[in-house]
Amino acid sequence: MTKGDRKSRGVDSSKPELPWRPFADRPTGIWIDETVERIKQTAQPELIESLYRNQIPKNARFRVLKHLITVDGTKRPEGDNCPCPMCTPNRFLTGSLVWFPDLQFCAFIGNCCANDDVLAEAEKERKWREKRDSEESYLLEALPLVGPKLVIVESLKPVAFEAVRAYRKIRNTLPQVHEQLRKMKQHHGGQLTLTEIIRDESQENDDYYGPAGFKGRGKDGIESRDHTFGTFSGHIAVHRDYNPTKELEDIHRSLVSVASDSYGQDALNFIVGMSEKQRHAAVVILRDAEAKIVRFKDRLQDLALFYTRTNAEKFNQFFTHDLNSIYYKVEYISVRSQPTLRFKKGASHYDLIRGSWADKIDFSWPSS
Numbered sequence: 416m417t418k419g420d421r422k423s424r425g426v427d428s429s430k431p432e433l434p435w436r437p438f439a440d441r442p443t444g445i446w447i448d449e450t451v452e453r454i455k456q457t458a459q460p461e462l463i464e465s466l467y468r469n470q471i472p473k474n475a476r477f478r479v480l481k482h483l484i485t486v487d488g489t490k491r492p493e494g495d496n497c498p499c500p501m502c503t504p505n506r507f508l509t510g511s512l513v514w515f516p517d518l519q520f521c522a523f524i525g526n527c528c529a530n531d532d533v534l535a536e537a538e539k540e541r542k543w544r545e546k547r548d549s550e551e552s553y554l555l556e557a558l559p560l561v562g563p564k565l566v567i568v569e570s571l572k573p574v575a576f577e578a579v580r581a582y583r584k585i586r587n588t589l590p591q592v593h594e595q596l597r598k599m600k601q602h603h604g605g606q607l608t609l610t611e612i613i614r615d616e617s618q619e620n621d622d623y624y625g626p627a628g629f630k631g632r633g634k635d636g637i638e639s640r641d642h643t644f645g646t647f648s649g650h651i652a653v654h655r656d657y658n659p660t661k662e663l664e665d666i667h668r669s670l671v672s673v674a675s676d677s678y679g680q681d682a683l684n685f686i687v688g689m690s691e692k693q694r695h696a697a698v699v700i701l702r703d704a705e706a707k708i709v710r711f712k713d714r715l716q717d718l719a720l721f722y723t724r725t726n727a728e729k730f731n732q733f734f735t736h737d738l739n740s741i742y743y744k745v746e747y748i749s750v751r752s753q754p755t756l757r758f759k760k761g762a763s764h765y766d767l768i769r770g771s772w773a774d775k776i777d778f779s780w781p782s783s
């Protein structure tokens with residue numbers, strides 16, 4: 416930069432020009448850190464020679480290198496504020512270290528001064544850079560784990576398969592029970608509830624008298640009361656179509672779609688070769704896969720909780736109650752050393768055996 420540029424920059428040529436260090440490219444992180452450190456230590460940015468300290472046009476385009484740097488005014492010899500090169504004689508204590516790509520220098524300016532458009536653009540640039548940096552560092556950690564994760568997903572396939580079989584056994588063996596429990600989940604949050612009709616006006620005789628003080632006379636003239644038997648555990652067991660095998664395939668597909676067959680290669684090279692869209696999509700997909708594996712595990716654990724002694728006791732009360740149109744005695748037993756719910760009616764019985772899959776769901780998962 417030559418002094419001939421001064422006029423075009425709108426600079427008052429009556430004052431002697433202070434020296435500065437030209438920056439054709441964005442300065443390095445090391446320089447930024449050192450300069451921020453010096454600004455804070457000396458509290459006198461106007462003495463730092465690498466910074467541009469002459470008047471800067473108010474509409475100059477800049478990019479923020481470091482936001483919100485606060486100077487300790489008491490460290491300054493006069494105890495005053497720092498002069499702002501963009502809007503002097505204004506002074507400030509909190510400002511930003513910025514780089515002017517067109518003017519090719521750096522300066523410490525007050526947060527006060529640049530016009531909104533310039534600030535907005537600089538802010539946009541800073542946000543974009545921060546997002547890119549965080550996506551890159553996420554991928555640097557996450558990509559090398561894709562390979563090991565695929566191995567674990569593969570090893571979980573038989574576990575998922577067995578769990579699907581256990582779930583379908585409930586649904587297919589005792590469809591009415593399954594259906595009724597699903598209603599309990601949907602309408603009563605899992606609280607086993609039977610509703611007794613106390614008084615139905617549509618079928619009422621004149622000499623009706625009954626217990627007073629019960630809740631609920633509906634608009635259809637029905638008075639009722641609820642009998643409850645506690646909340647059962649393992650709600651996923653009564654889901655309409657639970658399919659952990661499908662969940663696992665979905666996770667597998669997500670992981671492979673990000674890294675295809677390249678997850679073995681150097682993550683850094685792989686990231687560098689990505690477009691911005693690809694990089695962003697990769698982060699979204701990998702984060703989503705993480706959430707899905709957590710859900711996969713949670714649901715398997717929930718299914719395992721269906722096969723408990725407490726559930727058997729609650730189900731037994733619920734399904735042997737006079738008000739229930741479905742009748743079963745329910746016992747908790749052990750079949751092939753697996754927790755089992757035995758549903759009995761007359762001479763027949765139906766065993767819901769948990770299965771050994773439930774011992775393998777506490778798998779480890781590499782976390783980034």
Ligand SMILES: [Zn+2]
Binds near residue numbers: 500501503505526528
């Ligand atoms: Zn200013």
